[in-house]
Amino acid sequence: MSVVMNTIGVAFAYAVLALFAQNAIFTRGLGVSRLIQLVGDERTSSWWFALLLCVTQTLVAPLAYFAGSQIVDLPYRAQLRPLLYLACVAVVCIFEHAILRAVKGPRSGLLIRILPIAAVNSGVLGTVLVERTQSFTLAQSIGFGLGSGLGYLLAVMLVTEAGNRLRSKAIPEAFRGLPITLIYIGVLALAIYGFTGHSVIL
Numbered sequence: 364m365s366v367v368m369n370t371i372g373v374a375f376a377y378a379v380l381a382l383f384a385q386n387a388i389f390t391r392g393l394g395v396s397r398l399i400q401l402v403g404d405e406r407t408s409s410w411w412f413a414l415l416l417c418v419t420q421t422l423v424a425p426l427a428y429f430a431g432s433q434i435v436d437l438p439y440r441a442q443l444r445p446l447l448y449l450a451c452v453a454v455v456c457i458f459e460h461a462i463l464r465a466v467k468g469p470r471s472g473l474l475i476r477i478l479p480i481a482a483v484n485s486g487v488l489g490t491v492l493v494e495r496t497q498s499f500t501l502a503q504s505i506g507f508g509l510g511s512g513l514g515y516l517l518a519v520m521l522v523t524e525a526g527n528r529l530r531s532k533a534i535p536e537a538f539r540g541l542p543i544t545l546i547y548i549g550v551l552a553l554a555i556y557g558f559t560g561h562s563v564i565l
Contacts, residue, residue: 374506377499381490381510411474413519415481417512419455420490424508426451431495448491449483456482486515521551 427448434440434447459478463471490511494504522544529543538546 370502373500373502374509377503377506378510378513381507381514408473408477409519409523410516411470412477412481413512413516415459415474415478416484416486416515417509419452419459419482420487420508420512421505422455422458423448423451423487423491424494424504425501426455427491427495428499428501428504444492444495445488448488448495451491452482452487486511522548 430447430451431444434443437443456478459482460475463475463478490508494507499507525547526544529547530539534543
């Protein structure tokens with residue numbers, strides 16, 4: 364019983380670490396390839412995108428852990444890692460696609476359409492590479508994957524909330540919209556980056 368509780372505690376600790384101190388968006392810049400999802404667009408819901416990314420990262424973590432342990436003694440493991448982890452993401456993506464097709468809920472069509480971009484992006488792959496290069500245990504990997512996904516969801520919440528406040532007429536017209544949003548994200552990233560103990564040198 365104590366081993367199970369200790370494992371859960373480790374996973375929770377690494378989830379909190381990934382969520383705040385090592386936020387995948389603000390301190391590591393992962394997911395930048397799909398940064399538009401933070402800002403939002405008419406075709407894709409940022410909330411559902413973040414939820415799919417979170418589920419994908421959590422499911423990929425144990426699969427990548429076991430797959431990575433199989434190539435640890437190979438001489439070209441550094442070159443094989445990205446391909447192996449991409450294969451792990453593909454397996455999880457196919458699994459999620461099958462589940463969504465079987466459920467046939469009201470949002471299944473939307474989720475199936477955004478699943479590939481939520482699964483195969485720098486946020487998911489970068490998180491897996493961090494887990495394996497840091498030699499995390501299984502519990503740490505699952506916790507870090509979950510926390511990174513929740514960190515992306517936190518970033519979506521912060522940017523969505525700011526979206527309403529950044530429409531002020533006090534903002535010069537040239538900065539309205541995406542420019543002021545990116546400036547806001549940059550300042551927020553510096554603030555969260557400071558949580559890790561770093562300081563900005565001017």
